Amino acid sequence: MSVDGDVSLSDVVIVEDVLELKQFVLGIDTTDDSLSADAILDIPDGIQLEGDISFLDGKLDAIAFQLNAENGIPLFEGVTLNGFGGDVENILAQENAGIDLTNTILRDEGTKIASAIINEDNKFIDPDSIQRFIVYEREFNLTFFPKKIETIEVGSGDAEEIRQSLLEKYPDSFVTNRLEEIEREVYISDRRYSIFEELEADGKIQTSEPVFIGDIEIDAGVPDGGSISVPGFLGVPNNRVDLADFISIKGDVLYTSEVLALAATLDLFDPNIVKGDGTLVLDSRSKTISADVNLDIFNGLITSSDQFTINSNFDVVIDGDISINIPKKIGGFSVPFVGGKSIRADYAFQFINDGNSSNDFVAFWGHVPVIGTFGVEVSFNGDIRTIGHPPAEETGSWTISEGTESLFLEATWENSVNDVEIIIETPNGEFLTEDEFMANGIEFVDFLTDAEGKVVKIDNPAAGVWDIKVQEDFLSQVGEVAYHAVLGETEKPSLKIETPTVIEEDSTVNIPYQLEDVDSDATVSFFLDHDNKNFDGLLIGHALPEDKNSFTWNTKGIAPGTYFIYGRAIDEQNEPVLVYSSDFITITETIDISLEYILPDTDAVINQPFTYQLELKNDSDRTATDLRIVSKLKDNGEFISANLPVKQKGKELIFNIDTLGAKETKIVEVTITPTALGELTNRLEVSHPAYDENINNNHEFFxxxxxxxxxxxxxxxxxxxxxxxxxxxxxxxxxxxxANSESVNEVGFFIVENEQGTITDNQGNQFNPNDQEYMQKALSQSQVIFSALNNLPNGFEQTQLTRTIENLQNGDRIVFFFIENATAKDVIQGNTDSNQVFFGSTFNHKNFNPLEVTILGDNEFNLAWQTDGDNSTYDEMTLSVNSRVNDNISNSPIIKQNNSSEIIDLTEFEESVPVNVSVYREAAFDNLVGFYAIDDLLGNVGGVSPESTNYQQIALENRVQTLDLIQVENQQTKTISGFLEGGQLFAPFIISNGSFEDALNGLADVYFPFLGANTDKLDHIRLLADNTFGFEDLANGGDRDFNDLIISLNSTST
Structure with a gap:
């Protein structure tokens, strides 16, 4: 079954004079088993509480709300509500979940909601009362959505005492209005239920469990079941109905743990097909809907009050008796003989969910004097036929064969006119008037002869063509005339049911029968009944042929108890023949299957395998067969593997287990991957064809x-x-x-806000990849990772370089970039053509993707770059990347912010930090490198900015004295040791081919990481890796090889 539709509520009082649900609209579509709705609660003095609620599998699963009351709201004596708010999720997973209105949401480590207090007595609403009923055999889900639910405690005592207490407590509820109607007993299998009492197997009354009272709406049907035809005269659009809309129920509910009892109205397919009102019981054990209702069938053709049962296949068979005013016409069919008459009749309604609408019909029949049994059957496919008397062969008139026992001819007319005379034409061509009828063996059927028609009977009619006409003298008076002819009464099928035999080891019952039909082919259907009367049982076998002689029925799923069998024989010409077996059967089989989940002690991690176990246990003394576990994941879970074969249907995992021995336990291990943060929920159910004595342990939720x-x-x-x-x-x-390139290239990244690449600058302006300023804005927020050299000094191993970038936050989205023969600072300053910049993301403006990504593991990738779209080899720079938690271990980390200046940050150190500096050279000039202290990341020194004319002088005067100036012979290596003071920022500088004194006196060029301080405004210092810098010693960019001097710092501090 599935549910698709809307539920709307308004003006529902929750707490008298305190809380009222003003509006509630719920859109339902259970294809994905999830629902949501908006609601507004109205509180006196104009205060409104707004929030959201959501459902899962038809059960209330989450609430989010917020309320503030300035003056407070009195709820109960001594209790005032000043304000509350929050969200409640996974209510179904809590033992006692809900909202505590006396204060605020109660929370503890185990559950989000500790209790749900609704009055001074601390009664709570158990969310399991909002329960789903499952018809396991056909995978139909019947879900109901209570409009409102309230809990009442039913104490022990007899039914009358319980009724009286309920009437006193709820004088204006449906209990008062419906009490007499819904107190009727309803039988399910061998168990008798009334609304307020339950007789168990030992005959004791159990009334101690809570009963839930509320309003309910149910829509159910066969998912993807297609449609069937219905007669056109019913006025149903397109003369077809969908099986997905099989049943609609609206009414009041009383619910206990196993049975949902309704005082309700129902429609089958469409109100013009079947509608009714009365008592319905949905039983989660037998998977049936039992009805005791007043019925209106085929738009008023049949009205009755009867009991019937809808089985798990949605087959409906109703047999009853009625007083009926038979219409003259049913659709375009003129009803012969009994049209316009009132008779006492039997009727039958049959819908068999087998896709063949010719098997589905409504029929009525009764005894008509002289004629015998006569009636009409209307098939769902629109065919209409007579019952009890086959029609004569119509050849303009009617052709009668040799040996026919009797013939009935009828003439009916539109207007009521007395003394209208008819004429009979015989096979020899003779025309007989009414005066000649008796002499020729023709007699009137007085019961069917009146001022609107006449019927005659002819015994042993001669073979040939017969006809009946109204005399011409009367045709102008009578209006429209219709003629009919039927043959004599046919012989009904004969059915005898012999003693059924129960075969316990096979869970079957063999039903021998004898079915004979002398003049047509008959079939028989069998039903299970709790008593030996009323023919209102459960269909267990349909349309068995008369030559089969026996039917073997599987009893699994039927509660233990004593039952009777009856058969229903149908042929092509007669009314159904119903016969009870004279012997009863006793069914004893029960199974107790339980399902529990076993979870690891840790949280699930997004995008990483998560394994849980299902413990399936057979607590009974006999083997269970054909078990089926369904595990229903939410959208944030993807199935990976299991230790048993699995059938996957969307988010459903279905495990079929052939057998589970007595007292046996089986472990099913399932591995899934959570794909989103938050709660990962899983609804688990086990089903099997046998009757389970404890269905409460057949389902789980975690x-x-x-x-x-x-x-x-x-x-x-x-x-x-x-x-x-x-x-x-x-x-x-x-x-x-x-690295394999003729130029020195730079790789870095910047952070974007979404997968479209949006960034926001310091002024709050947003930029997207197609915007003209996007590249400069993005690079101004970037971090440099590596610069790779193309000509290495002796002793310098470039492939050993590493880089660690810290303080990245959860959710940061990273775009890598590659700059050919330039730096990000060059691009920002406008010193480099933008065509030298390549973004790794496919929103890149190039006509090819310059980045090739290789996945090395869950947390590790290789990034390879290529700037030539005609070259398929990605090798200009290759690097690996992985992530880990900040480890707070630092060897003078490089801080890259703003314009990605090369800076040593020791602000987190309190003491002096010892450092070793390794030096490499590939240059003709004798260069010097040193460090100076700066005020901030912009490079200011004593308040002097890099753009100031005296910056070089101030910077050099602020040189670090505890670390010697760094130099080395060409193509040699050297290590220098010293100290850097903690608590400060330091930047490097290079003196090109001169001494420190030359630099102070302006006799040598000095270059800084800050382009504004350099005379050529170009970049002369590159970040090669962590704590590793490459220097260019020539003005105006020189040869841009950045290998003239290379230094690498390593802290020796512990």
Whole structure:
């Protein structure tokens, strides 16, 4: 079954004079088993509470709300509500979930909601009262949505005492209005239920469990079941109805743990087909709907009050008796003989969900004097036929064969006119008037002869053509005339049911029968009944042929008890023949299957495998067969594997288990991947064909928290990467693996806001990749990772370089870039053509993707670059990247902010930091490198900015004295040791081919990381890796090889 439609409520009082549900609209479509709705609660003095609610599998699953009351709202004596708010999720996973209105939401480590207090007596609404009923055999889901539910405690006592207490407590509720109607007993299998009492197997009354009272709406049907035809005269659009709209129920509900009892109205397919009102019982054990209702069938053709049962296949068979005023016409069919008459009749309604509407019909028949049994059957496909008397062969008139026992001819007319005379034409061509009828063996059927028609009977009619006409003298008076002819009464099928035999080891009953039909082919259907009367049982076998002689029925799913069998024989010409077996059967089989989940002690991690176990146990003394476990994941879970074969249907995982021995336990291990943060929920159910003595342990629900990993780098669409982390900060670790280029290139990244690449500058202006200023704005927020050299000094191993970038946050989206023969600072200053910049994301403006990504593991990637679209080899620079939690281990980390200046940050150190500096050279000039203290990341020194004319002098005077000036012979290496003071920022400088005194006196060029301080405004210092810098010693960019001097710092501090 599925549900598709709307539920709307308004003006529902929740707490008298306190809370009222003003509006509630719920759109329902259970294809994905999830629902949501908006609601407004109205509180006196104009205060309104707004919020959202959501459902899962028809059960209330989450509430979010916020309310503030300035003056307070009195709820109960001594209790005032001043304000509350919050969200309640996974209500179904809590033992006692809800909202505590006396104060605020109660929380503890185990549950989000501790209790749900609704009055001074601390009664609570158990969310399991909003229960789903499942018809396991055909995978139909019948879900109901209570408009409102309230809990009442039913104490022990007899039914009358319970009724009286309910009437006193709820004088204006439906209990008062419907009490007499719904108190009728309803039988389910061998168990008798009334609304307020339940007789168990030992005959004791159990009334101690809570009963839930509320309003309900149910829509159910066969998903993807197609449609069937119905007669055109019913006025149904297109003369077809969908099986997905099989049943609609609206009414009042009383619910206990196993049975949902309704005082309701129902429609089958369409109100013009079947509608009714009365008592309905939905039983989750037998998977049936039992009805005791007043019926209106085929738009008033049949009106009756009867009991019937709808089985799990949605087959409906109703047999009853009625007083009926038979219409003269049913659709375009003129009803012969009994049209316009009132008779006492039997009737039958049959719908068999087998896709063949010719098997589905409404019929009525009764005894007509002289004629015998006569009636009409209307098939769903529109065919209409007579019952009890086959029609004569119509050849303009009627052709009668040799040996016919009797013939009935009828003439009916539109107007009521007395003394109208008819003429009979015989096979020999003779025309007989009424005066000649008796002499020729023709007699009137007085019961059917009146001022609107006449019927005659002819015994042993001669073979040939017979006809009946109204005499011409009367035709102008009578109006429209209709003629009919039927043959004599046919012989009904003969059915005898012999003693059924129960075969316990096979869970079957063999039903021998004898079915004979002398003049047509008959079939028989069998029904299970709790008593030996009323023919209102459960269909167990349909349309068995008369030559089969026996039917073997599988009893699994039927509650233990004593039952009777009856048969219903149908042929092509007669009314159904119903016969009870004279012997009863006793069914004893029960199974107790339980399902529990076993979860690991840790949270689930997004995008990482999560394994849970299902423990399936057979607590009974006999083997269970054909078990079926269904595990229903929410959208944020993807199935990976299981230790048993699995059938996947959307988010449903279906495990079929052939057998489970007595007292046996089986473990099903399932691995899934959570794909989104939050709660990962899973609804678990086990079903099997046997009768389960405890259905409450057949289903489970669990919820686990899905968190980010400690840290993880993931690849999104368009080669944007994202940080997932549950820590306060993460870091990326890079290693340079190779470089093959004629130029010195730079790789870095910047952070974007979404997968479309949006960024926002310091003034709050947003830019997208197609905007003209996007590149400069993005690079101004970038971090440099590596610069790779193309001509290495002796002793310098470039592929050993690493880079760690810290303080990345969960959710940061990263776009990598590659700059050919320039730096990001060059691009920002406008010193470099933008065509030298390549973005790794596919929103790149180039006509090819310059970045090739290789996945090395869940948290590790290789990034390879190529700037020539005609070259398929990505090797201009190759690096690896992975993420981890910030480890707070620092060897003078390089801080890259704003314009990515090369800066040593020791602000977190209190003491002096010892450093070793390794030096490499590939230059003709004798250059010197040193460090100076700066005020901030912009390079200011004593308040003097890099753009100031005296910056060089101030910077050099602020040189670090505890670390010697760094120099080395060409193609030699050297290590220099010294100290840098903690608590400060330091920047490097290079003196080109001169001494420190030359630089102070303006006799040598000096270059800084800040382009504004350089005379040529170009970049002379590159960040090669962590704590590693490359220097260019020639003015105006020189040869831009940045290998004239290379230094690498390493802290020796512990």
């Amino acid at each position: 919820s686990v928290n899905v968190v980010n990993p400690e840290t993880q780098l993931t690849r999104l669409n368009n080669d944007i990467f994202s940080i997932l982390s549950n820590s306060s900060a993460s870091q990326l670790d890079f290693q340079l693996l190779g």
